[in-house]
Amino acid sequence: MKQPKSFEEGMDRLQGLLSQLQDESTPLADSVKLYAEAAGLIHYCNTALDKAKLQVEEIDASLAPGGEVSHEA
Amino acid sequence: MADYINVTSLNRLAKQVLAQCDPLNDLIVCGEISGFTRHYKSGHLYFTLKDENAAIKTVMFRSQAQLLNFTPQNGMLVLVYGRATIYERDGAFQLYADYMKPFGAGAAQMAFDALYKKLDSEGLFAPERKRPLPAVPRCIGVVTSKTGAAWQDVQNVIGRRWPMVKLLLAPVNVQGIEAEKSITEGIRRLDRDPRPDLILITRGGGSKEDLWVFNSERIARAAAACRKPVVSAVGHEIDTSILDYVADLRAPTPSAAAEMCVPDQADVRQKIFILQQNIQKNIQNRCNLCYNRFNQLAAAQILQRRHSQLTHRERELAALQASVQSAAQRRVQSAERQLQNAAAVAESLSPYAVLARGYTLTERQGVPCAVEALRPGETITVRSAKAAAECRVEAVHDLETTGE
Numbered sequence: 188m189k190q191p192k193s194f195e196e197g198m199d200r201l202q203g204l205l206s207q208l209q210d211e212s213t214p215l216a217d218s219v220k221l222y223a224e225a226a227g228l229i230h231y232c233n234t235a236l237d238k239a240k241l242q243v244e245e246i247d248a249s250l251a252p253g254g255e256v257s258h259e260a
Numbered sequence: 261m262a263d264y265i266n267v268t269s270l271n272r273l274a275k276q277v278l279a280q281c282d283p284l285n286d287l288i289v290c291g292e293i294s295g296f297t298r299h300y301k302s303g304h305l306y307f308t309l310k311d312e313n314a315a316i317k318t319v320m321f322r323s324q325a326q327l328l329n330f331t332p333q334n335g336m337l338v339l340v341y342g343r344a345t346i347y348e349r350d351g352a353f354q355l356y357a358d359y360m361k362p363f364g365a366g367a368a369q370m371a372f373d374a375l376y377k378k379l380d381s382e383g384l385f386a387p388e389r390k391r392p393l394p395a396v397p398r399c400i401g402v403v404t405s406k407t408g409a410a411w412q413d414v415q416n417v418i419g420r421r422w423p424m425v426k427l428l429l430a431p432v433n434v435q436g437i438e439a440e441k442s443i444t445e446g447i448r449r450l451d452r453d454p455r456p457d458l459i460l461i462t463r464g465g466g467s468k469e470d471l472w473v474f475n476s477e478r479i480a481r482a483a484a485a486c487r488k489p490v491v492s493a494v495g496h497e498i499d500t501s502i503l504d505y506v507a508d509l510r511a512p513t514p515s516a517a518a519e520m521c522v523p524d525q526a527d528v529r530q531k532i533f534i535l536q537q538n539i540q541k542n543i544q545n546r547c548n549l550c551y552n553r554f555n556q557l558a559a560a561q562i563l564q565r566r567h568s569q570l571t572h573r574e575r576e577l578a579a580l581q582a583s584v585q586s587a588a589q590r591r592v593q594s595a596e597r598q599l600q601n602a603a604a605v606a607e608s609l610s611p612y613a614v615l616a617r618g619y620t621l622t623e624r625q626g627v628p629c630a631v632e633a634l635r636p637g638e639t640i641t642v643r644s645a646k647a648a649a650e651c652r653v654e655a656v657h658d659l660e661t662t663g664e
Contacts, residue, residue, distance in 0.1 A: 194424055195396050198528075201535050208542045215550050222543045229536050236525055241419040242426040245406070246449055 191228065194235045201228050271348040278345050285343045289355060290363055291316075293336045298325075298437075305332065305437075309340060309355060316344070320357040325437040330362055330472035336371040337363040361469060368468070372475050375502055379477070384484045385505045391489045393509060393521060394457045399426040400521055401456030401488075403446040406431035410464040410493070410514035417515050422522035428456050434463040439473040447482040447490075459486060460521060461503060462493040462514040474501035483507055493517030615645040632656065 191197035204225045207213055213221070265273070278284055291309035298305050303322035308315050318340060332338065342357040362368040379385060400418070404411050406429065418425060430446035433439045443461065450459045461483065463471070473479070474494045483490045483506045492507035493514045504510040511517030607613070611621055611628070622629055623641045634640065634653045642649045 193398075198532075201532070201539075205535060205539055205542070208539060208546070215546060218543060218546050222539065225536075225539045229532060229539075232532050233529070235424065236529060239423040239525075241415065241423040243415065243429065244426065245429045245431055246453060 191231065194232060197228050197232045197235070201225060201232070204228070267351070268348070271346055271351045274351075275346040275348055284345065287340070287342055287344060287355070289316075289340045289342075289344075291338065291340065293332050293338055294334050296332055296334050303437075305357075307332065307334075309338075316355050317352055318342075318355040318357055320360070322437075324358050328360070328437040329435055329467075329469045330368070331437070331440050331476045332360070333371045333375075333477075335374060336368065339363045362472070368472065372502065375475065375477055375480075376505070379480055379484075379502065379506065384480065389484075389508075391508045393489050393491065396422075396523055397425055397457040397521060399428055399455045399457055401428045401430060401450030401453065401459040403430045403432055403443060403450060403459065403461040404463055404514075405434045408434065408464055410462045413464070413514040414460065414462065414518045417518035418522055421519060421524050423525070425522055426455070428453065434473070435466075435470060440476045440478055443473065444476075444478045444482045447479070447486065451486045451488055456488060458489045458491060458521065459483075460491045460493070460517055461507070462491075462511075462517055463495070464514060465496045465499070468499075471495045471499050471501060474503045476502070479503055480506045491517050491521060612645065615643065618644070620644045632658065 191200055204221050207221055208218055208225075289309060291311050294308045294310055294315075296305070296307040303325060305318075305320040305325050307318050309318045310316075320342075338360045339362075340355060340357045341359040342355055344353065344355045346352065347354045362371075383389070402411070402414055404414070411429065415427065418427065428450065430450050432442040432446040434443065447459060447461065450456050461474075461479075463474075471494055474492075480502045483492070483503055489508040490506070491509045491511060492501070492503045493511035493516060494501045494503060495513075497512040500510075509517075509520060511520050615621060621643045622631055622634070623643060624634065624638060626641075629640070634656050636653050636655050638653045640651050640653060642651050
């Protein structure tokens, strides 16, 4: 099964899968496949949340007066 | 010819005289700022301090200006701490400011009100300008002091609630005269950077003067010009800055701002859980429905099979019945034929047929009897085809023995 590009895409896809599953015109064989995909996505989303760690980065510090010379110079 | 002095000497003399006047060296002057400029290169401040009747040119050098915790603006009533003397080159009587602060709440408030009115009339505070924040930002640009408590609060809250996001810090000065430029530049830089989905401008609590820079027109305009949504959180709940009015969302504190910027992972986990349950329930129902339908169909199939079996057996039974019947018939017919044959044989052997040819039959007591068995005196019946005669035996002669 293909991995979603992002957590949000995973969540959106899950929501979509649910509505497809709720649609009675979806054949049983397809439903079973969708169900398997949903199970994978749920695992993916939960794992993403478990593993997430806040990333912090600074843009060029030369904004502060008296700071270093701009790297662009 | 009278003694004369040149202009340089005059101005120097005046300066010397003024320098001996102690009160001029340790002044606190109250006046309104006008003609305010900040030299773009040197960073020195030049303005005129005035009241209803008089005015004096005022200079504040960059080294002192950096320590200001508010942004001087035209029309602002201030207290200037410093000394007054002659600027020899121009012969100008000037005030050299070491420090200044807004005079009373009224002065600051007036400047605030004036700017508020101006920006409001330009529509910068209009509700329809307010943009919604992205529901799940990937990157948040933060304009704040790297060493401030606000930055710590923001990291803590977002790290707890939604660690999936990246924080891009624009480290700025939030205090002093340079703060305005620094913050403005920080906002612009983060807006140009493609990464942040929104920009959070924040600093922790402080005195009214400490927070005054966030009433800056330049900062307000920089925030208003942002293509990305801007969240402001300056000081505490009660502190409202011009920036707060311009921002798309105003938060009461840095922590509150951090909470508003990201979803709560507990909620999202709950949402995933509910989705999971719904999906589970759904597939279960679906399977049950299919099983039920299958069972119904299977039951119908079994009935159908039983039915066709019955029909088959019925046909077998009918065939058996027919063959039994015809066998029985054949048996009866053959028996009849045998009987007829036997009857014909019997008929051919019948003594009565012999009698018809004129012979008689001797019977004793109703039973045919051999003549040699008869004894004289016995009563016998002699029977022909047409009549019977009751006779008495007179004598019995043995024909075989007499014949020889």
